[in-house]
Amino acid sequence: MKWRLTGRFLLSVVLIVSLVVFFNILLIVGVFIVQSASGGAAFHGEETSAEAVTKRFQEQIVTSNQQVMITEKGKEELIKNKAWIQVLDADGKVIYGYRTPEGVKEKYTPLDIVQMYKYNEIDHYTTVYISEKKVNNEYYSYFMGFENPYIQRKVLSYDIRDLVKLFNVGSILILVIDGLIALFIGYLFSKRLTQPLILLIDGIKRLANKDYQMNFAPKGIYKDVFYNINYLSDELIANERERKKLDTMKEEWVGNISHDIKTPLASIQGYAEMMKDAEYQFSLEEMREYAEIIERKSLYLKEVIEDLNLSTRLKNNKLTLNKKRINIVTLLRNIVIDTLNDASYANRNIEFQFSDDIIKLDVDELLVRRAISNLIYNAIVHNDEAVVIKVSVEKSQPTVIRVEDTGKGIKKEDLERIFDRYYRGTNTGELHKGSGLGMAIAHDIILAHGGEIHVNSRIGEGTKIEIVLDSLV
Incomplete structure (x- = not known):
């Protein structure tokens, strides 16, 4: 039974730790999901995210005969990512475009560039990223638009002090929730552990008060204890029944032996009183007859006393x-x-x-x-x-x-x-x-x-x- 108790205790500890870890994992995943919804690139690797593709695409921008264009590989990559591109010179004028949708501008002011990058200026399905390319000491900016409704980009501004405060509050919240989970599991386990103990304690009290009529269902981690309590109850009932029977036998025996002793004592007393009385004149033969009766009765009493003494010594192993x-x-x-x-x-x-x-x-x-x-x-x-x-x-x-x-x-x-x-x-x-x-x-x-x-x-x-x-x- 002790191994079952130890096993249940260890199982409860493992369960508490597992639930706490599982909850923390869910919380972290939730944070990443929120971050993904807020930032748009939480689950993209460095090489495959839209922003990484935009930065890396400068390798596909080349010049030929003083004209800017993109390579065939770059065109395939744009088609693969359902993207388009616009290349701007230093004055913000579009000098090259590929797969450009209708309605986009051909010249951008600095404010337009900021608006294009920060907000969705094309439609709700297109997210635009901006990067630059240096060619022959000249800098070219380019827009890449990704027609993907699942790509979202939000501009996040924050105060580091707020983050520290949020981290502190979040840590405390996690510790509180973890503690509540541990307390809840511990409560369930302790309840299962203590309820049978309460029954056992009550049963022992009843046995101590000589109430032997009980029958517990031997189940759970204490089933061996319940079985032994039931067995002890049955044994005590049998012993109590036997004790009562023995007490009855003793009372009957005391009554019988008292009667058997009184009879010869009455004879001895009667004959002794007759022999003592001066009014009676007994012959020698009568005196001998009465003395023989007294002797026989006395020997009988002696045998009874010897039996009592011998029985007691045998019972107590003192012989x-x-x-x-x-x-x-x-x-x-x-x-x-x-x-x-x-x-x-x-x-x-x-x-x-x-x-x-x-x-x-x-x-x-x-x-x-x-x-x-x-x-x-x-x-x-x-x-x-x-x-x-x-x-x-x-x-x-x-x-x-x-x-x-x-x-x-x-x-x-x-x-x-x-x-x-x-x-x-x-x-x-x-x-x-x-x-x-x-x-x-x-x-x-x-x-x-x-x-x-x-x-x-x-x-x-x-x-x-x-x-x-x-x-x-």
Whole structure:
């Protein structure tokens, strides 16, 4: 774009200079035309003008036997120029003539000679010039009349001071007109340059005031800028829409997690108040039962708080990984066993498969355990008890860990947001309580290890989650 701006600027400068030069040329031509109309010989060369022909014609005047005449060449030249000639002696008497028209005088006084030269004394189509010829120490004057209506001769008298004054005034006038032309062209260019800038400034102000609804026509020298403004507007609209959706999700998440926290807190508070009240006499067995409930609720709250803390640290990249080389097969087997040993999930059908007994990976064992456990837990709480959950690991480069189920599947609109924070799917079961950050935590843990996580799902067919991690042989 900067080259287009520079090119337009240079073009405007060249245009201004060209117009000024063109105007000056027209002015000079006009002056010559006026001079031609006034003087009659402005555009004739020195050799071809009527006055030059008259002066040069003395070469064609000769004497023979004391008589003045013209040569044959001179006669041809007179015929060619449609001219006539009269030769006068010192007393003004015509002693020779050729092609002389009727009505001209045969003798001229000095006043007649002046009148003949200064004014059109013959007719309006003939212009007369005068010159002289010296022959044998005698001077002869001669008139040459040119029958040409386009030849005009005016006698010009002037005062040099008037010419200087005229020149000064003319110079100032030319400078003023040239300046006006330059200002006019500059105005047109600046108008074309500033109008789009005004639109751009207005658009930027609207963006600053969070008015993103704009669509400029990308044209002219600023078309790239208009295109980028439109693109920025679309992006800001999308971001604003996304922000509002995220704010809604946060509000729903805060409401859900507040409810999930209040429930165990209410149980803890209720049992603690009962145990504290002196009116109640509890047996040792009842006290242990209430203490177990309080412990279970407290552990649940602890897990929620840990999820919040871990999610925040992962999001802000403030979590230091404690990596060490482990056998990922052993870790996955222990996760499956621990899940089945939980009384809540003892009746679930969870399978474990592996391609090799030993597959070494350099990972943070606690974080990977948390990620895989979250994925298995997600498959459990979103499906009924008859669903088969399969956990597998395949040795390759890189290593692939899969968590698959044959359950309900995930809707497309949910699938696109499954790893978003604060997001809980629309088909969450009764068992799904807690922070709602499990899938987001799993996703961030895998990314923190430099791996990738992908989800494929179809409604009614189940869900498959693949984790890709680099292997260490």
